Amino acid sequence: MTLSIRGQLAAAAVEGFLVQVVRLHPFSEPLTGFPLAAGRKLLLIHNLNTDLLLPDGFTVVRVTDVVKVRSTEWDRFAERVLADEGRLLDPAAVPSVRLGSWAQLLADLHARAERVSVECEPQEDGYFLGAIRGLRRDEVEIRPIDAAGRWEDEQWWIRYRDVTQVRFGTRYIEVFSRYAGELPS
Secondary structure: OOOOHHHHHHHHHHHOOOEEEEEOOOOOOOEEEEEEEEOOOEEEEEEEEOOOOEEEEEEEEEHHHEEEEEOOHHHHHHHHHHHHOOOOOOHHHOOOOOOOOHHHHHHHHHHOOOEEEEEOOOOOOOEEEEEEEEEOOOEEEEEEEOOOOOEOOOOEEEEHHHOOEEEEOOHHHHHHHHHHOOOOO
8 A cells, every 4th residue: 555645754753754845846856855744735855965964944835835755765765864873853953843734833833033035936936045034924024145155135025825945954055144144123
């Protein structure tokens, strides 16, 4: 009997398996990581940088966008390397975020003052890296950091219905946030 996508994700989370999550969007790369929790709408993944075999923050995607969950011999090897190197995520370090909606997730990340990247795939200008400044019923306000590591002057309102992926705690986000400095008022 084949498990449903949700069942495969739940099994991987319980067993602590590294998997590749393939999403609907043909332009997106498979996400490699450890599924941590699946809520009513969203899936929380602990990312793995496959080039360096290092954990790298968290990604949240819509469960309905996941079309395939696969695990290979390489994933078992990477699990072994991470365990031997002491780089597996401590269960106590799993971020406590709600996964019922983008509004819930982003409210929790805002309360923690997390810098985030919000993606609206496949929109051409649909990538926002920065700080959450406000929340409304249908949208989130982001103060972006530009490609030169500076806070932009304008803030952007992004509709939740357009969001396809949110990342936080990644090295990329942390580096840009560090160089941007304190959030201007």
